Amino acid sequence: MTPDQAPAWADVGFWVFALAAVATGYRVFRTDSMVRSAFLLLASFLNVGAVVLLLGGRYLGVALVFMMTVEMTVMAIFMVAFMMNPAGLNPMSMVHQPRLAVVAGAGAFGGGVLLALLGEFPDRPRRAGADVIAALGSQLLGRSMLVFETVGVTLLAAMVGAVALSSRRSRFGGPADEGSLPPPLEPGGDRYPAGVVPEPAGGHGGHGGHGGHQ
Amino acid sequence: MTRVLAVGPLVVAGAYAAAVARLAAASAAAGHGLRGLAAEPLRRAALALVQQRLATERPDAASRALAPAVVAALAAVGLALVPLSRGWVVVDAGAGIVVWGSLEALAIAAVYLHGWSANSLQPLVAAYRFTAAGLTLLLLSMFVLIGVALPAQSLRLADVVDAQAGLWNVLRQPLGLPLFLVVALGITSWPPLDLAGGADLAGGTAAEASGPGRLAWTAARAALLAAFAAMGAAAFLGGWHGPWLPGPAWMAVKTAALLAVLAAAGVRLAGLRAEALVARGWTVLLPLAFADLAMAGLVAQL
Numbered sequence: 001m002t003p004d005q006a007p008a009w010a011d012v013g014f015w016v017f018a019l020a021a022v023a024t025g026y027r028v029f030r031t032d033s034m035v036r037s038a039f040l041l042l043a044s045f046l047n048v049g050a051v052v053l054l055l056g057g058r059y060l061g062v063a064l065v066f067m068m069t070v071e072m073t074v075m076a077i078f079m080v081a082f083m084m085n086p087a088g089l090n091p092m093s094m095v096h097q098p099r100l101a102v103v104a105g106a107g108a109f110g111g112g113v114l115l116a117l118l119g120e121f122p123d124r125p126r127r128a129g130a131d132v133i134a135a136l137g138s139q140l141l142g143r144s145m146l147v148f149e150t151v152g153v154t155l156l157a158a159m160v161g162a163v164a165l166s167s168r169r170s171r172f173g174g175p176a177d178e179g180s181l182p183p184p185l186e187p188g189g190d191r192y193p194a195g196v197v198p199e200p201a202g203g204h205g206g207h208g209g210h211g212g213h214q
Numbered sequence: 215m216t217r218v219l220a221v222g223p224l225v226v227a228g229a230y231a232a233a234v235a236r237l238a239a240a241s242a243a244a245g246h247g248l249r250g251l252a253a254e255p256l257r258r259a260a261l262a263l264v265q266q267r268l269a270t271e272r273p274d275a276a277s278r279a280l281a282p283a284v285v286a287a288l289a290a291v292g293l294a295l296v297p298l299s300r301g302w303v304v305v306d307a308g309a310g311i312v313v314w315g316s317l318e319a320l321a322i323a324a325v326y327l328h329g330w331s332a333n334s335l336q337p338l339v340a341a342y343r344f345t346a347a348g349l350t351l352l353l354l355s356m357f358v359l360i361g362v363a364l365p366a367q368s369l370r371l372a373d374v375v376d377a378q379a380g381l382w383n384v385l386r387q388p389l390g391l392p393l394f395l396v397v398a399l400g401i402t403s404w405p406p407l408d409l410a411g412g413a414d415l416a417g418g419t420a421a422e423a424s425g426p427g428r429l430a431w432t433a434a435r436a437a438l439l440a441a442f443a444a445m446g447a448a449a450f451l452g453g454w455h456g457p458w459l460p461g462p463a464w465m466a467v468k469t470a471a472l473l474a475v476l477a478a479a480g481v482r483l484a485g486l487r488a489e490a491l492v493a494r495g496w497t498v499l500l501p502l503a504f505a506d507l508a509m510a511g512l513v514a515q516l
Contacts, residue, residue: 035272035274035327036277040279042323059369066315066316066319069316072320073323074349076326076330077326077342118290133369173395
């Protein structure tokens with residue numbers, strides 16, 4: 001954009017969305033709740049999606065919104081479920097290992113800047129009226145199909161595995177945690193969390209031996 | 215550019231039509247007449263505006279206010295995407311079907327935020343069970359909507375309607391519309407699938423909402439339901455196609471018919487608990503959606 005041109009609406013939009021993405025990304029770590037943090041990250045991604053749309057990625061921008069919304073919602077749910085923080089509304093810090101994070105963040109930012117300044121980027125302007133969605137589809141289901149399908153099937157296998165591992169019901173119908181014991185309160189100690197009754201030594205060998213949970 | 219101005223009236227009309235359809239279905243099922251129903255939503259809205267307002271202890275006030283606004287905005291986006299007549303659509307998105315998918319995902323996130331932000335037990339439980347069911351329904355909706363994109367060979371909604379000039383998708387892909395209506399009821403949390411609401415959780419995510427806040431939440435979901443009905447009319451019932459009447463009239467008739475079907479389902483069908491809905495979603499509805507997509511692919515090849 002030269003100074004004598006009026007800024008086009010796309011340029012204004014780019015700066016608004018880009019700055020909003022950075023600001024909400026910063027707030028992710030400065031807020032005090034897991035759920036707020038997850039949805040601020042979602043807000044940051046939505047702004048990135050808007051920038052991608054402005055760059056002409058008509059499918060990729062929308063797909064980013066779609067994927068990130070589902071991902072961040074699932075993340076918020078599991079973080080609340082697994083945190084010792086009822087409902088995620090109690091104030092808590094959103095940073096851990098801050099020194100390592102600062103070093104890693106500065107390193108990543110420096111690397112990105114170097115890449116932007118020194119890297120060589122292809123300069124192939126898109127023809128006006130080109131069907132980018134069809135082009136993306138032919139790429140994904142043509143030359144890149146092997147990569148795409150390999151990643152897809154790997155992810156699917158990981159998901160099936162995660163569901164199988166987290167299932168309450170074991171392969172043989174009984175509860176999957178039958179006969180298992182949480183760790184003692186102190187390492188090597190013999191005190192257990194309330195409600196857990198350890199069996200006598202050597203007594204927890206077989207599945208369903210005592211029919212405890214039936 | 216002036217077409218954007220049509221979105222506001224569309225959202226208001228949609229929410230109003232969904233509310234009247236719900237009242238009319240309940241009234242007809244109870245054997246009462248339909249007299250005075252047209253003014254009933256307005257009367258209730260006016261009452262809600264002057265109702266006492268309750269507050270919870272340390273809520274997330276911003277999210278609490280944001281959730282109904284987001285749902286209303288999504289209803290506006292949905293109604294802006296749907297072509298109302300040949301060549302007349304507010305936003306002609308090239309990837310319209312994917313935009314619709316993002317809209318559903320964001321609606322689920324908004325309902326979760328609504329339940330979470332109250333800092334109260336029942337709303338949080340409702341938010342959780344709604345999200346579990348919502349993510350299942352989201353998968354259904356993706357397969358069903360990819361099905362309608364196949365005969366059109368396009369993700370653009372105007373192309374999807376155009377491809378139904380000879381044969382409507384409701385006949386070409388008979389499983390599609392019923393599955394899409396299940397998604398509509400589930401994601402807008404409308405009876406009988408009102409998992410985010412429901413008397414069993416003292417009102418669910420809206421258990422702590424009162425007055426204008428409750429009105430905004432109900433009205434926004436009603437508008438979203440109307441957007442779903444308009445999308446169903448465009449994707450499965452041939453959109454603006456039809457004899458004698460002009461295109462927009464056909465869209466209005468078909469959208470109203472779908473709203474009536476959805477409202478009747480709320481009265482006639484029993485609701486499902488979240489676990490039952492998720493289990494049946496994965497074991498019955500999702501395989502049906504696969505079958506729908508496979509059938510759509512085969513028919514599109516002919």
